[in-house]
Amino acid sequence: MLSLNELQTLLTRYAETHPFPAQPATLYEPCNYMLSLGGKRLRPLMVLVGCQLYTDAIEAALPAAWAVELFHNFTLIHDDIMDAASLRRGQPTVHTRWNANTGILSGDVMLIYAYKHLLHTANAEAAADLVRIFNRIAIEVCEGQQHDLDFEQRDDVSLEEYLRMIEQKTAVLLGGALEMGARCAEAPATDREHLYRFGCLAGTAFQIQDDWLDTYGQTARVGKQIGGDILQNKKTFLVLKTLERATEADQHTLRQWLRTPADTPGKVEAVRAIFDRYDMVNYAAQAKAKLRSAAFEQLNRISAPLHRQEPLRQLVEQLLERDQ
């Protein structure tokens, strides 16, 4: 069995030996640039640890792992255009460094390459199954992104809708990655289902943690400016849960703040004070803990031997324990 670091190395080697073509450079350079911005390669690692639950023959899962990473980067390129985001991991986004057309087309071809890698999987049955899982997930991710865009225009988004949106937009890809890895190892269908649910639940817990960190984290550890969500008037877990619980007067005040521009003095402090009044640190921790335990309940039901689960458990524990 391989450690997370060893899996990471295998993945890097696969990526290096399966580069994009050199030409047209105007199409593929932006793809390489996006991939070079780094990131944790969490999703492809999920594919590999998902496969390793059942077998040491994880080479079979490398194409699917890389496909998942390409898909993730495709969504980042297109989402950055839609969100008009100029920076990602401190570097110019693709559409900022080049232009929107380049972002659209390079994203498109990256998505197609994701399918191309999926088809590197040796046997046709496995390849067809992987494409089926991938399609199901990819459609959910698009729908989640659409809901996210729609929610920006709405004032009446419920916490339930929000949780479903973040599940679709980000968590199902973690679940799908595990499911694909397990499929590469020919794992039993019930295990695949549990792994999918585990990933969805853990991914949603991770997003709630992310919302919490954006307001209550420490810049040095989170790696981004604290309070960004508040400044951008994002409807996060903290906002929606507060709106559920607050008096009408406080709901009104919060809504007022979330209509002010980012440079309004005292904005972050004022909004955080309302969150504090309704004990949001606690509610976020509870919601996360509940999802996390539901997640591990799913994981406890799979048939893979416990010792093979170690890298997966380690990966998800790392993910869910930042700063808390």
Added chain:
Amino acid sequence: MLSLNELQTLLTRYAETHPFPAQPATLYEPCNYMLSLGGKRLRPLMVLVGCQLYTDAIEAALPAAWAVELFHNFTLIHDDIMDAASLRRGQPTVHTRWNANTGILSGDVMLIYAYKHLLHTANAEAAADLVRIFNRIAIEVCEGQQHDLDFEQRDDVSLEEYLRMIEQKTAVLLGGALEMGARCAEAPATDREHLYRFGCLAGTAFQIQDDWLDTYGQTARVGKQIGGDILQNKKTFLVLKTLERATEADQHTLRQWLRTPADTPGKVEAVRAIFDRYDMVNYAAQAKAKLRSAAFEQLNRISAPLHRQEPLRQLVEQLLERDQ
């Protein structure tokens, strides 16, 4: 064996019985809108006639046919954004009727649905092969679109580069459609190869005809304003072939005209006069005829019985005989 009209009806029925989901409407309405703008459904018909060369069991090719149509519409939505085109078939383009974000995301999900339909194909071997062909074609189409964008910035595009670009951007999809149809019918590999080449060559001939029609056609029959390419300074077959043949003085004059704004008085007439001086009507007809005969040479080499080739030959003859 079914006629082109009967195949068209089957395709419409497949589309009607496999609609997009209703929700989120903001994501799927633009997809339905784009598909409702009509068009000849040429590409999916190519899949069906490609299959019918070998078998009457063309139901097997319907998912792939619809996948090809969805792919084509995905490229139209994204290309319209990249070209800042406000009208398509006389109706507002998706990004004009909604906005660019909607165009990006609806296009993305349409591409994913294309893969989803490909996977409706019953057996895994066929599905995997179809996805492989589809990926190869889709990558070429993206590369062709990138070359097209790049050529707008360049002054030294050769006719050869142009022909390769239009082949990638539009013709390979016709070839790929035939190849996919033939694969659905389990046709021999050599036949599939000939059919692919036939489609590429016929598609390139069609593009040259299209360039010719844009300058020399009749508005009523072409269905769009004559001279549009000239007004938009497009580097078409007519421009590039003229630049190959003209005196330095005429090359200079032509290049000058192709730097003027669309509303420059007398622009279309002046450019057409230069084309006429170098006999472009004739050159375009020759180039088209040469490609067409090379195309049919490929078709003549397939093993399918001649009477089964009738719908395909009819479809391509119709395509290549507009106004000439």
